[in-house]
Amino acid sequence: MTGVLELRNLSVALPLGGFFSRARLPILLDVDLSVARGESVALVGESGSGKTTLARAVMGLQHVTGGTVAFDGQVVEGAAGLARLRRDAAMMFQDATASLSPRLTVGYLVTEPFRIHGQPLPDPEGTARDLLAKVGLPPAIARRYPHELSGGQARRVGVARALALRPRLVIADEPTAGLDVSVQAEVLNLMSDLRAEMGLAYLIITHNLALVRHVADRVVVLYLGRIVEEGPTAQVFAAPAHPYTASLIAAEPRPDPRQRRTDLAIRGEVPSILRRPSGCEFHTRCPVARDICRHTAPALAPLGAGRQARCHFADQQQNQQGVKHAVEHR
Amino acid sequence: MSVLSVEDLSVSYRIPGGRLRAVRDVSLSVGRGEVLGIMGESGCGKSTLAAAMIGLLPAGASVDGGVIRLNGADMLRLPVDEQRRLRGQSVAMVFQDPMTAFNPVLTIGRQLADFIGAHDAARHNRADIAAMLEKVGIPDPARCLGRYPHELSGGMRQRVAIAAALLMQPDVLIADEPTTALDVTMEAQIIHLLRDLRTSFDGAIVIVTHHLGVIAELCDRVAVMYAGEVVEEAAVDALFHDPRHPYTRALLSCDPAVVQPGIGHLPTIGGRIPDLSALPPGCAFAARCAMTDATCASPVPRHRAAGRSVLCHRSKA
């Protein structure tokens, strides 16, 4: 089975500055990830995990230092490959307002994909109206400029533009960042409607776990640029195999005063990527770290049922319970 | 006995061609040892209310009426210099963005010393400051004092901000979106820290946020704001498990965190908040409310019952 998007050993490293220095700072390390047709995958991580870099690397906005990106079974290569990818896959940016060119009207902006890819556009006004209607915006919005839109409206324009050429994959970077709860629900509903209607695949990048539970079939957890856990959403949430995933889930404040946590889910901070910890990179914050974790790096190991985790003790069912216990009730 | 109380406070902003009524007839109070949450979506007036409580309304905003009492004294009618003296000493604030809340060219130690020095140069004691930093979980307090803000992480800076606010042992601590700019694991730590503080801090705490989870984790009592008004006020358990105002109910039901996964569509609230410079008569939520009827266009009564108030025609407290 080939997915609509297949990443193989994708690595990104940034030059460390300095005119003559060749040193590079690894941001993403050997990421393998696939998104099947019509599937919705969530990429989860805190700031500094490399999740936004991954999105940009997929769209060719970030120089890749290793590995491949394949779209629709074909490795993306050269200008033609990139153009095809950018036609059949679309991206929604975290800051929706800032991602709209400020001196152009919404009407122009939503029809721009047609112009870019030389697609026929006999009736730009009508097309703009249809696209806006699809995302629930009135036609009058077409004459507005980006700075005249509210956050929710800008988000919808972003969706309209992403869908203009009926893509097969949409990469959404924090699709609800900065939106109020009520507006957030509207955008998520819109995204799921469109997915059902057009058979879209989503790669949703977010730190919001509540959102993941609702929109993703599968979840991939990143820590310091490496995948630490991957699996079907329901299973991962029910029984996280990696202590980091468990910590993230436990850290999310619950909107129920009867379920207050009396303990601290996770201590310490994400280490700087300039000073990666030895061994398992999570050991500095891990509640169940042992000696082996400090000097031996675990590999991403399959756990069956489409699940993988990068932890020495992930496959020990007993231990998994132990992790969960340690995190929840210390 | 309440430490801080707000009575019938109204605040508006001057805008071209009129006034934007950001806070309307708000009455709230908070007592020692109590944590009050002020919850609402953007544009509901919660940040303006918080700014008014500490006497730092932005340019263009003015108090149209009402009283803010701090330990019984009417803050708004105090001379400017007296007001200033209360800030930091009696009422302290923690801001949303820890990245920009500190002066970039001065060390943490120098800034904290300046804050204390504004009130009482004698208490200007490095050891006390370090002790407070230690208390909020800063690993190497003495070293931290010599550092510049950009050398600390966001979580650390927010800890420093909390330490700074507590240094003068104020009667009220106001935290405006204290965790919004932080990652989940940092957010959990700050929530934990704030909750831990309740054991050693005997003042009142006011948490202003849009995040339902933060409210549920931290607060004793909650005021829900909509379009500048407090539409419902209740004890936290009652509010989350027995919400009475239609807006509160709608808001709670929209949060993806409470909705069971796999139900398909998330509930939403249709429509937008009304234009605050041209408010309709009657209920401001009527246009978006599922239970609206003809009475909603007339001035809304506030129903009160034990520990609870609801601003609605159709629901009782």
Add this chain to the structure above:
Amino acid sequence: MLAYAIRRLGLSVLILIVVMTAMYGMVFLVPGDPASLALGPRATPELKEALRERMGLDQPILTQILYFFGNVLQGDLGIDVWSKRPVLEQILEVFPNTLILGVVALGWALVMGILLGCAAVVWRDSWADRLLGVLSVSVISVPSFVVAIYALIVFAVWLNWLPAIGAGEAGDLGSQIRALILPAFAVGIGWVGYLARLIRASMLEVMEAPHIRTARAFGMRERDIVFRHALRVAIVPTISILAVGFGSILSSAVFVESVFSRPGIGTLITGAVEKRNYPVVMGTVLFMTGFYLLVVTAADLLIARLDPRVRDVLRG
């Protein structure tokens, strides 16, 4: 820090070399050789040949450039073709006059500019603020040599309060100061307005920053906020502009020196340009560029000292 200073100076030297090479190259790119241009059309071929040899023009261009730089490294900026005096000697003779003029002009502009800028912040949005605003913009745009001429007519010719020309008697400090007043006024006036604007703008920007709100929330006095917290942040951009601006102070000085017939770098170089005295022009340009780069580098280092963020970026 030291590594940064060395890197910064290295770049300046590199720029200086690029500049000098380009200028040297330019002399040879234009039609007509420098010797005949300098001597005019009526010069005899023998005379031209003699001058060419003296200027080293008979050598290949690369040799000339290397030779030139070699001499510069030894502190030799060449010999004036006309007076046969070393160029450096002439420059050092008049440079103090220009330096004093520049420093005094900048000094009074700085004092007035900061005062007016802070005054405008304090009286923000009042009529005084507006008036200061219009005045600052006006004085920025008025050419310094026009100010110089008007000042000369009023104070030297009509009122006869101050000398019209020269730099004062050698050894007589009083006369030197009197001769300095009008030129320093003319050179500095534009900068008063410029600095007032700059200080006002950056102070207002800083005063809106969240960390100022924090300081207010902790009950700091407004006076302490302005002078202990805001000014430290606002002064940083001012320093870099001030250093770059020193170049335009020098430009004004060239014109103003000419108006007041004040011996200085300006009168030296304009005289040399008229006579196409290449060694003097090249030497002066090199000297002044080097001096200017020194000032800019010093300012950058100062900024790095004042702003810990810059310091860290540079260290990283």
Add this chain to the structure above:
Amino acid sequence: MSSAADASAPARRGIGRALLADPMGLAGLVLVTIFLLMALLAPWIAPYDPIALDVKAKFQPPSAAHWAGTDHLGRDLLSRIIWGARLALGIAITSVGIAGAIGLVLGLIAGYGPRWLDSILVLVFDSMSSLPMIFFALAVITVLGPGTTTLIIVIVLVSFPAYARLIRTQTLALSGADYILAEKAMGAGTGRIIFRHLLPNVVGPLVILICMDIPVVIMLEAGLSYLNLGVKPPSPSWGNILSEGYNALRQAPHVVIVAGIPLVLATLGFTFLGEGLRDVLDPRGAGRRWG
């Protein structure tokens, strides 16, 4: 293509009106218009030939026949000033126009092109602007000899690095902006990104800078002419009039006084206009600036 979808023109409605509402901008606009008219209509409105001698009528103070008096050769000063406007604005506009075009192209190349090219161009811009302007100008004049063409070359050389730097900085800042990334992610080509998305957002600041530079350039032209290193006499450059008047300062101060006025007003006019334009085009910082 008048459809809403094609309304790609920026939101420029009311720039003119906003400028008129600002007293400083209005004053600038009026002054600049007057000087532009003087420059354009010089042959028709100048009462006398600006270079016609009348030695008998030399150094006449202002009178009904000669509103601004005459100079040491009996030439009518008003006519010389009007023709001087033509010279000053002609040189200023031509040279900053050329410099602006060069700066725009080089700045876009440096800001959007490959890194190595950027490094080279930045070194060039930095070297050129690291020279104190006047010394660089004098060096070029030494090489090329004084004259109008030299003057234009000098002004172009001293101004374009600043323009190019501005455009480069803007382009660089914008090329990391989300909307440019969004365009790239949609597959927009380099041409479309530069011309449709970058250019409209970078020219505004350039126009302002150029407008603010015109007074500097007018001053430079007048100053160099004053030093006899600019426009050659008998052309009626304001600088030449000043220089000739300076030689007879005690005898006939009216020459210098009169010749200074247009210089002051023209520089004021363009600066005010530039200030006004900046506040209108970039309203974010307007409250912080004076105006």
